[in-house]
Amino acid sequence: METNWTTFRELLLPEHNRRRGVEAELRRAIREGRLAPGTRLPSSRDLAQQLGIARGTVTSAYAQLIGEGYLTARRGSGTTVASLGPESAERTPEPAERWRYNLRPGLPALSAFPRAEWVAAHRAALAELPDDDLSYPDPAGYSGLRKELADYLARVRGVVARDVVITNGSADALSLLARMLKGSIAVEEPSHFGAVSMLASHGMRTVPIPVDDHGIRVDLLSTTDCSAVLVTSAHQFPLGVVLHPERRRALVEWAQSRDALIIEDDYDAEHRYDRPALGALQSLAPEHVVYQGSTSKVLAPAMRLAWLVVPDRLRDTVVDRKRLDDLGSATIPQAALAHLIRTGGYDRHLRRTRALYRKRRDALLNAFADHLPSWRPIGVAAGLHVVMRLPDGTDDLALQQELASRGVNAMALANFYAGEPSYPGLVLGYAALSPDRLRDAVREIHCAAGV
């Protein structure tokens, strides 16, 4: 059954939902019967264009819904709405449980979350917290955590931080910045499509700048009208390259000559396996770099605790924005995190998980070397994911769909490009699965690839 696109867009995805809720809206429409079994969905490219969102957002929604059993994908016949029995139509599936192997990039080992230490940190923090600190918070964040983080970031990442602003995840941080900056912002190509969609949702024009083996092509920034750039310089997301020292200097010179702002998203620099990561770019030009960090990769995304170090001249504007948004983030978890850092629990957890992730990464790479030796791993020295480069001509989006139908959540590299990808690949998160499960997942990928 074909669907008329205009109708689909207007009936299912009202304006306010288009950017954020494609996956949720499709799920709801199928459950409520507004999208009938057998209905054929448009290609991810078409739907992304229709809705004015990144293609990766649509392919990731399709993959999720295929994994949950709402959609089916078959080579040659595209993506269609699956037939759900009356009982299953009423049930709310648990997405994470529906994947046999969830290789979504960006997830740490959730089973390694230091539950006992976190409870102890909460108890200790609450015992110490003066009653006054239970009132409305300072919108910049709890002073005890800001101080701990300033010391921690100077020690671990070389960040020059006179002060730190606490946010609800990097997502909140990026939203604050987007609304403050407006205009055009350069983003890496490929990049995190969630971040790009978020910037666009606040009215920013995102300008993709290619990434090569040395990181973002800084020389191309001067050909744009951008007054800001978002970079993952320590470990490019998703390709994993490190920004070359000469490009770091050139980037800073570009920002200084144009009085532009560099947003340094330092999302996983603590997870480097061969040697310590290069220090943060921020220390080269604290007046032109906004440094952004998060607990999402170290502890868990559910923490929603992140931070910004902003140039002195912008600090009051950012804090004002935060106050107008939500009066500041919750104090008690911040006090617990301050306790965890102060007492060494954060560093201990990082040492434990670094060893764990290294073993998992090695298991994944060895399994690929055994089963798919012609696939080339990229960006393996750090982080919680690798990119497997596929033989030229492979349709990585088709492979993603085939894998989803087998219960494997493995994202195609094409999702992370606004334009044409340089080569096909899979972006595979390995931190959340045991070595045995990773080996099984690679066996399944081998079967799906039909090599």
Ligand SMILES: Cc1ncc(COP(=O)(O)O)c(C=O)c1O
């Ligand atoms: C490139 C990048 N930046 C930042 C984050 C963390 O975002 P948040 O702190 O909102 O969880 C992620 C998580 O997936 C990411 O991949």
